Amino acid sequence: MMSTNSTAQMLTPGFSDPVSQSQLVFRRLLDAMARPGSIETVDLDIEGPETLDLAATAITLALVDFETPLYLAPALATPAAETYLKFHCGTRIITDAKDAAFGILDGTPEDLSTFNTGTEEYPELGATLIIQIETIRTNGPLTLTGPGIKDSTELGLPDVPASFWDARTKLQRYFPRGIDLVFVSGAEMVALPRTTNVTLQSGKE
Amino acid sequence: MSMTQEAQPWQAPEHDKPVEQVEGYNFAYLDEQTKRMIRRAILKGVAIPGYQVPFGSREMPLPYGWGTGGMQVTAAVIGEDDTLKVIDQGADDTTNAVNIRRFFAKTAGVATTEKTSDASLIQTRHRIPEKPLTDDQILIYQVPIPEPLRWVEPRETETRKMHALEEYGVMHVSLYESIARFGRITTAYNYPVQVNGRYIMAPSPIPKFDNPKMHQMAALQLFGAGREKRIYAVPPYTDVKSLDFEDHPFTIQSWEENCALCGADDSYLDEVITDDAGGKMYVCSDSDYCAERREAGHVGDQGEPQTPAQKGAAE
Numbered sequence: 126m127m128s129t130n131s132t133a134q135m136l137t138p139g140f141s142d143p144v145s146q147s148q149l150v151f152r153r154l155l156d157a158m159a160r161p162g163s164i165e166t167v168d169l170d171i172e173g174p175e176t177l178d179l180a181a182t183a184i185t186l187a188l189v190d191f192e193t194p195l196y197l198a199p200a201l202a203t204p205a206a207e208t209y210l211k212f213h214c215g216t217r218i219i220t221d222a223k224d225a226a227f228g229i230l231d232g233t234p235e236d237l238s239t240f241n242t243g244t245e246e247y248p249e250l251g252a253t254l255i256i257q258i259e260t261i262r263t264n265g266p267l268t269l270t271g272p273g274i275k276d277s278t279e280l281g282l283p284d285v286p287a288s289f290w291d292a293r294t295k296l297q298r299y300f301p302r303g304i305d306l307v308f309v310s311g312a313e314m315v316a317l318p319r320t321t322n323v324t325l326q327s328g329k330e
Numbered sequence: 331m332s333m334t335q336e337a338q339p340w341q342a343p344e345h346d347k348p349v350e351q352v353e354g355y356n357f358a359y360l361d362e363q364t365k366r367m368i369r370r371a372i373l374k375g376v377a378i379p380g381y382q383v384p385f386g387s388r389e390m391p392l393p394y395g396w397g398t399g400g401m402q403v404t405a406a407v408i409g410e411d412d413t414l415k416v417i418d419q420g421a422d423d424t425t426n427a428v429n430i431r432r433f434f435a436k437t438a439g440v441a442t443t444e445k446t447s448d449a450s451l452i453q454t455r456h457r458i459p460e461k462p463l464t465d466d467q468i469l470i471y472q473v474p475i476p477e478p479l480r481w482v483e484p485r486e487t488e489t490r491k492m493h494a495l496e497e498y499g500v501m502h503v504s505l506y507e508s509i510a511r512f513g514r515i516t517t518a519y520n521y522p523v524q525v526n527g528r529y530i531m532a533p534s535p536i537p538k539f540d541n542p543k544m545h546q547m548a549a550l551q552l553f554g555a556g557r558e559k560r561i562y563a564v565p566p567y568t569d570v571k572s573l574d575f576e577d578h579p580f581t582i583q584s585w586e587e588n589c590a591l592c593g594a595d596d597s598y599l600d601e602v603i604t605d606d607a608g609g610k611m612y613v614c615s616d617s618d619y620c621a622e623r624r625e626a627g628h629v630g631d632q633g634e635p636q637t638p639a640q641k642g643a644a645e
């Protein structure tokens with residue numbers, strides 16, 4: 126399906142209308158980040174790299190540029206994906222997770238602490254991680270509370286192991302330092318900023 | 331409507347009509363790289379409620395003091411499907427509000443409105459609408475001075491440390507000194523708040539009457555300071571507490587009068603001089619709220635009942 130003869134043949138288009146589509150993707154992500162647990166859909170047709178979900182490609186096209194180094198998990202970092210993101214975003218693709226402003230991962234990382242959590246004085250330097258998973262659903266077993274959530278809400282991310290939530294909860298002690306997460310599956314996304322408290326209802330995993 | 335006319339706040343002016351987007355402008359004026367930078371700052375602001383995110387402010391075609399920070403946030407957020415409302419001191423028809431509304435009608439081609447309930451984005455200077463905002467709305471504040479600790483500590487390096495370490499004692503001492511000297515906290519505008527139990531934040535120069543509306547608001551609140559290049563945010567349904575003391579709890583302004591035009595007893599009132607002899611009356615600062623109440627048949631002491639014919643003419 127994919128020719129590897131030359132860069133030109135590998136390169137598929139980015140946004141067909143960058144101004145309005147960047148705005149649209151940003152607004153979906155803003156809604157997601159402002160209302161953790163709400164599932165937003167990127168309603169766009171983009172022929173991005175095969176290894177990336179549509180929502181991951183769209184967020185990257187909308188927000189990543191030469192000011193924001195991008196980490197790609199090894200499984201996603203095909204030559205086609207690297208060429209596409211370098212060309213359309215003008216970004217540097219880096220292999221040291223610590224320096225990344227954005228990261229795109231296939232599943233949750235073994236060790237969250239390999240990413241930048243910012244500093245006490247500049248907590249906004251903490252990374253934004255786009256994590257590709259299979260399934261996003263609304264009916265638990267995760268209970269979310271925190272800013273952006275009226276009372277509490279339920280979320281189901283069955284591909285995410287319980288150990289990841291434990292590690293994330295430990296990291297939250299260092300607030301305002303932290304990492305902001307966007308889980309994506311196909312065109313869908315759900316955000317968990319560093320302020321969102323996640324509890325796993327026992328026995329329901 | 332002329333640009334210089336300061337219409338009386340209770341006269342609902344003709345609704346702005348959508349203007350064709352002007353050729354040669356970038357959509358919403360800013361270039362795409364600048365918008366990306368501002369958008370990233372907004373997202374981090376939402377993720378760290380009440381924290382001031384520095385950003386590279388760009389020149390806007392209006393002088394500072396006209397709300398360039400709020401305009402840059404609006405320009406980064408706004409899309410073709412949005413309906414924009416702009417208020418200044420609660421009114422939609424001041425020169426500042428009219429100019430900003432026209433700016434976005436021209437550069438983004440968006441629809442504008444004066445009705446709070448019809449707006450998806452509301453840019454504001456100095457007020458929060460009286461009508462409760464909804465999940466589908468975003469409120470964008472123009473902020474002149476984003477640093478709430480500035481008046482107790484002028485150095486940016488120090489205030490940044492104080493925020494980082496949550497060292498807010500000096501702020502409380504300063505407020506308490508106001509009580510010791512005047513018997514109360516004298517700050518009536520830009521009254522400091524604490525967001526989600528963590529960052530102390532300047533709510534911009536809204537009257538403290540509006541502070542309680544920020545608490546657990548359904549709408550997302552974004553703040554832009556152009557000169558000092560800061561963006562901050564309060565996500566929906568987030569605790570926003572006005573600083574106070576057990577023996578001196580936070581209170582809001584209240585009036586003995588009701589609105590002279592619509593009779594409201596729950597809205598923020600402006601004193602309006604009515605004649606050379608010093609006659610005055612109190613009217614709602616939120617002109618849309620007042621107009622909507624009058625359209626619904628509410629009449630104040632000095633208001634005239636609206637007949638169905640007048641209602642039709644007003645629309």
Ligand SMILES: [Zn+2]
Pocket residue numbers: 589590591592593594613614619620621623
């Ligand atoms: Zn009134």
